[in-house]
Amino acid sequence: MRTIFTLLFTVLITLNISAQWKPAGDKLKTKWASEIDVNNVLPEYPRPIMERTEWQNLNGLWNYAILPVGQQPSSYDGEILVPFAVESSLSGVQKRVGEDKELWYQREFTVPSKWRNNKILLHFGAVDWRADVWVNDVKVGRHQGGYTPFSFDITAALVNGTNTIKVKVWDPTDRGFQPRGKQVNRPEGIWYTPVTGIWQTVWLEPVPETYIKDLKVTPNIDNNTLLVDAITNIYTSANRVEVTVKDGNSIVAKGKSINKQPVEIAMPQNVKLWTPDNPHLYDLEVVVYDGNKQLDKVNSYAAMRKYSTKRDDKGIVRLQLNNKDLFQFGPLDQGWWPDGLYTAPTDEALEYDIIKTKDLGFNMIRKHVKVEPARWYTHCDRHGIIVWQDMPNGDRSPEWQMHNYFTGNERVRSAESEANYRQEWKEIIDYLYSYPSVGVWVPFNEAWGQFKTKEITEWTKSYDPTRLVNPASGGNHYTTGDILDLHNYPNPRMYLYDAQRATVLGEYGGIGWANKEHLWEPDRNWGYVQFNSSKEVTDEYVKYAEELKQLIRQGFSAAVYTQTTDVEVEVNGLLTYDRKLVKVDEARVRKVNQEICNILND
Incomplete structure (x- = not known):
């Protein structure tokens, strides 16, 4: 009986949350607007070119407030559906911000107990334009730039149980010097509506003490090699990088390196080139070791093309x-x-x-x-x-x-x-x-x-x-x-x-x-x-x-x-x-x- 009650309670809560959000305004919609699940917004893994198995999606309903520059929220104006910009219909808000105001976001989250011995990274796909981020009122970082992903190690700011994220965004649109594409405050002709705030997936990821921060993959079809540079947050001379190249379930090449050197892999003589007619991708498995101990592992892919x-x-x-x-x-x-x-x-x-x-x-x-x-x-x-x-x-x-x-x-x-x-x-x-x-x-x-x-x-x-x-x-x-x-x-x-x-x-x-x-x-x-x-x-x-x-x-x-x-x-x-x-x-x-x-x- 308790299990049935719990299930019904969960369903009611879910329905209630969904009922609190709807697209704002009466502008044109795509067919996909009606398919959005507030509790599962853009659930796909956000970075398939460097993938780990464990992650937590933070998209969904956040609290928001729009305030004059320099003021902090004592309360919030309502809820916004992340990651849709505040000016958009799908945000549920559809309000302008402007250069004299700032957009604040706030939500709570918990870290899975099985992540306890890991560092925790907070990732943002993109925020337009300047973002300041706090976790449990501890400032964890600032990023300036509306088009690229960024992340912060928030491990030291976390507490047991419920944690709180706050994000402050300032975006002057066409009143500033920053890149902003087609956004203008007075849309007409070839110029479009402003976009302010979080507009790509926000997510958490557990990583080990030494982890791969980035992959730089360079094919060379003239000498039939693939260069894979695994960039880690910490480097010691004992670290070894090993890369396995797969074509489907078959291993076709391997390589390894130490001393911060990229892994240079000799590809097979019958290598498959990437073209629009045959966009062949090879799967990559990239592992960092300390001796025989695996420190980190990510899955990626690459193509041979020039x-x-x-x-x-x-x-x-x-x-x-x-x-x-x-x-x-x-x-x-x-x-x-x-x-x-x-x-x-x-x-x-x-x-x-x-x-x-x-x-x-x-x-x-x-x-x-x-x-x-x-x-x-x-x-x-x-x-x-x-x-x-x-x-x-x-x-x-x-x-x-x-x-x-x-x-x-x-x-x-x-x-x-x-x-x-x-x-x-x-x-x-x-x-x-x-x-x-x-x-x-x-x-x-x-x-x-x-x-x-x-x-x-x-x-x-x-x-x-x-x-x-x-x-x-x-x-x-x-x-x-x-x-x-x-x-x-x-x-x-x-x-x-x-x-x-x-x-x-x-x-x-x-x-x-x-x-x-x-x-x-x-x-x-x-x-x-x-x-x-x-x-x-x-x-x-x-x-x-x-x-x-x-x-x-x-x-x-x-x-x-x-x-x-x-x-x-x-x-x-x-x-x-x-x-x-x-x-x-x-x-x-x-x-x-x-x-x-x-x-x-x-």
């Missing part, structure tokens, strides 16, 4: 994958959601855009002035999508930036702004280094906050020589890096050409259709050109594709179509903003896209 450029027999510099010419073609992907803003409602939703990109015959995505959660890049690795990764733009207003673009002058940033840019760009590269799908770094877009282009590009190339660098997509052009990137709307056009670098069309298209059943707002909608039916949009898309084919023969080595989905009042997506309608004829678009992707192999 990004490079080479002049073809007509003298055109082409992008190459695995030493073969490949025309890289994909959509401009903003990564926004009508209900979650920066955060997809579910992991299925997060993966959906990638699946549809593949369904439409593309082999690449340009991730536009945003960085995604780790699982998004793993989905790209698994599905075979090459990623061009933008640095989110920032430093003052879009109006100034566009003026700067047309005058052709580089931005002169403050010392604080420049230092922050460099710090956040380095953190993004470090975060994404081991993902096989990431093939191109893009430090600047259309002169938005562009500064010291040659220096930033050369630093990026030096810091990660395994990838290509696109210095400024459609921006102020300098003869540096691997790529000259042109933008032209609506149709493809080549108005510049670089005989020494790959010439690409970094943005074109923007074919609009305001489907009245799937709009963020009933009016104010726009695209670079507007049509009224799927057939009209598809006809125009195919017309541009045929034009692009001719320009590929003349010298283009990649192209980016604007864009994956509608976003707020932009209606030039291949899909509607709610993802409920594919706006083009999939079969026709897939056919012509595949012809484009394969054009250099004919």
Whole structure:
């Protein structure tokens, strides 16, 4: 009887918690919004490229308060669903914060007793922008940067039983110098709603005294080796790292090292290369030993692939994958959601855009002035999508930036702004280094906050020589890096050409259709050109594709179509903003896209 009573009590509590939350506002929703379980929000392991078996998800309902800068909460305004930004519908709040206020979070948690002899790490996938964190009123750390994961060792702050986390967030959106992508305080046109606070999974992880902090995985197909650098929090000369490479259930290679050296692994002669058509991944098991004692173990994965450029027999510099010419073609992907803003409602939703990109015959995505959660890049690795990764733009207003673009002058940033840019760009590269799908770094877009282009590009190339660098997509052009990137709307056009670098069309298209059943707002909608039916949009898309084919023969080595989905009042997506309608004829678009992707192999 007691067991039945306990079960019923638990069910009632769960139903009560669920009843306290609902999406805020009446804006457009995706189908996944109704599938959210308040007690199990984004339950998937958040870092599949470096996985341990034990972890605890802290997503769910937290207390929140919005207060003037400098004030601390004596009580809270209500509950917010983490990890959805406070301005989003799925947060259950949908309120603005602004640069003169701070957003506070608070929740309780308990540490499983079986973790007692471990260090406890508190992880945040991403918090926009500056986060201060306390555990049991003990300050455990601060992180500045809205797009990268961070963690704190909170072991010394923990108590037996119930513990309390507090997080304070300050985010000036477009009133500050920090990277913030498309966020503005007055959304219109190509600029969107602000995103403030926690917007990726928060989680706890037990680790041993000596543990692996990071993995840096570097394939080399030219000498058929895989380099695995396991970076630990503590190092002694007795530490030994061993790496096992598996293909399914079969062990195909092993390697080991001491003295802080990366493990260099000779891969088998019949190694399987990663390509969009065959995105083969090898599983990795990485173990750190002290003598015969295992200190830590993580599971990971890797791919054998190479990004490079080479002049073809007509003298055109082409992008190459695995030493073969490949025309890289994909959509401009903003990564926004009508209900979650920066955060997809579910992991299925997060993966959906990638699946549809593949369904439409593309082999690449340009991730536009945003960085995604780790699982998004793993989905790209698994599905075979090459990623061009933008640095989110920032430093003052879009109006100034566009003026700067047309005058052709580089931005002169403050010392604080420049230092922050460099710090956040380095953190993004470090975060994404081991993902096989990431093939191109893009430090600047259309002169938005562009500064010291040659220096930033050369630093990026030096810091990660395994990838290509696109210095400024459609921006102020300098003869540096691997790529000259042109933008032209609506149709493809080549108005510049670089005989020494790959010439690409970094943005074109923007074919609009305001489907009245799937709009963020009933009016104010726009695209670079507007049509009224799927057939009209598809006809125009195919017309541009045929034009692009001719320009590929003349010298283009990649192209980016604007864009994956509608976003707020932009209606030039291949899909509607709610993802409920594919706006083009999939079969026709897939056919012509595949012809484009394969054009250099004919």
